[in-house]
Amino acid sequence: MSPVLEIRSLSVDYGSLRAVHDVSLSLGAGEVLGLAGESGSGKSTLAYAATRLLQPPGRVPSGEVLFKGRDLLALSERQLRELRWTEIAIVFQGAMNALNPVISVGAQIDDVLRAHRPAMTRAERVARGRELLSLVGIPVDRLSSYPHQLSGGMRQRVMIAMALALEPEIVIMDEPTTALDVVVQRQILGQMMRLRETLGFSVVFITHDISLLVEFSDRIAIMYGGRVVEEAPAAEIYRAAKHPYSQGLLGSFPALRGPRRELRGIPGSPPDLRSMPSGCPFHPRCPSALEVCGERMPSLEPVDGRRVACWLEGVREAVQITPESTG
Template sequence: MSTATAIDADAAPWSPAQPVLEVRGLNVDYGAGRDAVRAVNEVTFTLRRGEVLGLAGESGSGKSTLAYAITRLLRAPGVITGGEVVFHQPSASGGPARTVDLLAADARELAGIRWVDLSMVFQSAMHALNPVARIEGQLTDVLKRHRPDMAPAERRARAIELLGMVGITPDRLSSYPHELSGGMRQRVMIAMALALEPSLVIMDEPTTALDVVTQREILDELMRLRERLGFAVIFITHDLSLLLELADTIAIMYAGQLVESAAAADLLAAPRHPYSLGLLNSFPALHGERVKMTGIPGSPPSLRAMPTGCKFHPRCPHAFERCSAEQPALLTPAGSRGKRTVACWLQTGDRVPPEPLGRPEGDRSQDLAVGGH
């Protein structure tokens, strides 16, 4: 199986224009047979070197399930039932990239990719770190496993360098996780994820439960490291206002499906899906006129009782008859000039979308004042 997954071995040399990750029609179920529920449904996207893809949506929308499926870390009863996850693994010698189908890769091949070329920062650093091992041991274990030729002194020097990259002093190498603050533990997780300079880092709610000052420090440090090292990022969060500052592209998930994907600036200026607009209107502005908060009425649907047609239509203020009968496909909306996709019957060209869902692209004169923007 290992040889079968090494497709397209004669690809062009690694460059910023090449994709790092291609996800095509990915499906994930929980359970099997008649009791199975679809948690991720036909998700497709491409991520290129150095890009930040923000994945946003309410709790239960399938964001973390998607991340665990991509990395093949999904636990039972989760089952990947369809699709492709193609990872373009850079060559250590600087030669052609090697294309690997992660869903077909065997355990040995996955072990050679995880943490080396693809790493992940988990939601809870306290639970992800070993509570009975010192920070030095946890950082050097990664190096010992994947760089067996490194001498102990070199591993320690690299651990010190990694902590310095995320703003932690060397004396913390001897600390246990419980002796660090939440922000420091999260920084250690980021340092560990970057230990082998991967080309892709998946971050699942990395700043959850941190105060806003610590959150800002960690995100600023992360962006500096991304500029320096050139890795791509999938950043998962429910905080859309955060992604508007951080991401190049934002993908919105609802009920296990992607409902809109666009450049961050375009999504802010001219959202196309009513759910995206609802998320944007859920955050108070830090300046400008006082505006009554609207939010999104209702709750996300149960995976066991999904509505017919568009999964958002029971909560959508603009829904009409077709929305409850047919599921819209994820397509480029009528009149769009950018790399935007949206799954909404309002955007097919058959109707005039209501404001601001019909605002012209490129018009920044009426940007939504979200989270200080």
């Protein structure tokens, strides 16, 4: 089956600085693709560049973003406007900032429907607004409420309701639960996944919290320094991550079940775009770095049913097939 969204060799620059390097990813119908990584790894930049929401001075010097065979980067503004919300919708980070504080929730949903469904009557738009709030578990009398009158979890549900208003095929969720407590996070994401199963849309789920992705994603792409360093099914990432950075992310959050274990953080800080290290960008922080890691950047290659960009994996494969390794 062909993917509903395909990113091919996409790069993003901010002036003379490269923030995303030659990223290729695909999203299948009904699939949840997770993007994980520390702040500054390029996750949100990639999503905004792919949907033409990147703000100046950001620009896309190369790459394609194919949606049903159409390159989003080549569409006119009119074509792009017709596609947004109806085919691809976004749940932005920070619902309090994404919602207009001086307009009621119902009026903001109504704006979306009026802009994209001009044939709908006012009564139909109100009915659709009530239906959307019910869909995400909010009492329908909250249509007249303003964002500051809602809890953080309810505001995030309103954003999800607005994203689903026109029944899009793809929903991009950018750090949708960052400011919420763990219980509310699970409630909202669990509800989102149930809606996905009912309505059949695909999800791109962006977060720095890999524990959420392991629980709710079908496939996970790990980003570091503007590159995808590992991509694999979520269960495989959790069971046996291959890239040292993926292993570091997994080791930095507590297990939900099983025996207690010591948490291991990742030493150092993410790389500065103004002075990126030579070779693999993770090698200054990597506990298993080899000499070649500081000299050459490994390409993202297939390894055991996944894609990994790590010289260490290449060395392991070589060691496994030498006679000395079996002695």
